[in-house]
């Protein structure tokens with residue numbers, strides 16, 4: 284007897300796309316002079332009439348944020364619009380004092396992009412629908428009987444990347460998202476720190492009859508997920524939930540849902556608005572911006588800043604997938620490796636001798652010394668073999684319970700606000716605490732025992 288998931292996937296296939304929000308790390312906010320570095324600052328200390336949405340305050344666009352967005356768009360092979368304009372998107376919510384968000388609806392920075400991602404059977408093209416620039420909203424802080432608003436985040440430059448529904452399983456999506464995070468970090472345009480909310484993921488999930496080319500008549504959007512593993516879990520959960528309804532001959536509702544990390548379930552939030560509800564109109568306070576061909580040509584992306592290209596090149600050198608990720612996610616290690624490649628090609632040892640004098644982190648030093656020994660002793664067939672060996676030897680993905688308990692205690696002590704939020708029933712706070720745990724640990728492990736430990740400590 285096949286399981287429920289198998290029964291569902293025998294008749295239906297996943298239709299999956301993403302909306303990804305990334306905060307840009309420009310010093311200033313999108314339309315004013317306030318600092319954009321809002322995280323952990325005392326509430327409402329980085330605001331002005333513009334980002335507080337006072338009547339009569341005039342927004343002035345941040346040129347650097349536009350350049351950063353164009354860089355991302357170029358790396359994703361988008362067609363860049365010479366003519367760009369901002370629009371007002373109207374909706375009422377307490378974190379948006381103006382009653383509208385300034386975004387780009389009619390003339391986004393880029394459209395029609397594409398990238399290739401590695402899959403189990405070769406490479407697959409993912410199309411990018413559009414990429415545009417907007418402002419972030421304020422942050423609501425829920426307490427037991429009241430809600431407070433912090434406007435420090437209001438007006439921080441925010442890029443939205445929308446993909447086409449080209450993913451056919453959650454692991455393809457995870458690969459894409461990891462490459463995208465590495466991209467914005469290598470470009471130096473965002474820290475893409477998911478625990479701080481500077482990279483937020485929203486999968487659009489639906490199912491259609493197997494082999495059908497039509498888009499399903501509904502779409503479920505899961506809001507603001509802040510970890511790749513939770514994205515995978517949310518998608519797996521939705522496949523089962525929607526599949527059950529479809530097997531009964533019902534159509535799942537078009538809606539927005541939230542993901543509860545403690546149960547691994549999604550829960551309905553609100554019915555999704557259709558586009559015209561937002562009454563988009565061109566922002567009258569900001570003149571349109573016209574880029575010349577020359578100006579756009581000046582904004583460039585190096586091959587070595589683009590993990591979508593790096594992955595392919597490293598794989599063509601027969602480097603294992605795990606070792607490729609190590610290089611892509613660790614810029615210094617990648618640079619060290621490149622220097623060994625260069626030294627080998629040129630037969631010039633001076634290139635690597637200099638490494639000894641450089642200021643490296645312990646992990647990076649270990650890596651450099653390993654390659655150096657390999658290099659002098661010729662103990663491996665090639666640098667690529669040495670890299671694979673290094674990765675296999677030092678890879679660790681297990682953790683003992685004692686370490687979990689110790690770090691959980693530290694995180695609880697250092698984050699009283701999140702602990703209070705959690706105790707007041709705010710499930711998101713747990714997601715934050717788990718994120719802080721991972722930051723301290725600095726490597727990836729299964730999140731389940733960590734969640735359990737937090738629940739135990741906080742019950």
Ligand SMILES: [Zn+2]
Nearest residue numbers: 315317331334
């Ligand atoms: Zn401001």
